[in-house]
Amino acid sequence: MTDRTVKCPGCPGRRNPRQYLCGSCWRALPDTTRGRLSRRDAGAFLRVRELHAALAANIPIPDIEVSR
Ligand SMILES: [Zn+2]
Numbered sequence: 001m002t003d004r005t006v007k008c009p010g011c012p013g014r015r016n017p018r019q020y021l022c023g024s025c026w027r028a029l030p031d032t033t034r035g036r037l038s039r040r041d042a043g044a045f046l047r048v049r050e051l052h053a054a055l056a057a058n059i060p061i062p063d064i065e066v067s068r
Contacts (some may be wrong), residue, residue: 009055028061036066
């Protein structure tokens with residue numbers, strides 16, 4: 001079976017390429033952040049950028065916030 005997963009940006013694990021994070025990192029995000037990241041609108045690109053910037057800055061996943 002081909003491994004179609006890619007590196008999760010939040011942990012050493014793997015994620016589905018269609019998702020921003022692996023399941024455990026995703027569940028660790030605050031509810032509001034998860035809800036905002038789930039919306040696919042004009043601001044989605046900016047929110048993903050904020051998520052990745054927070055991860056790169058080593059902000060703990062439960063503390064990550066993104067724009068509304
Ligand atoms: Zn992860």
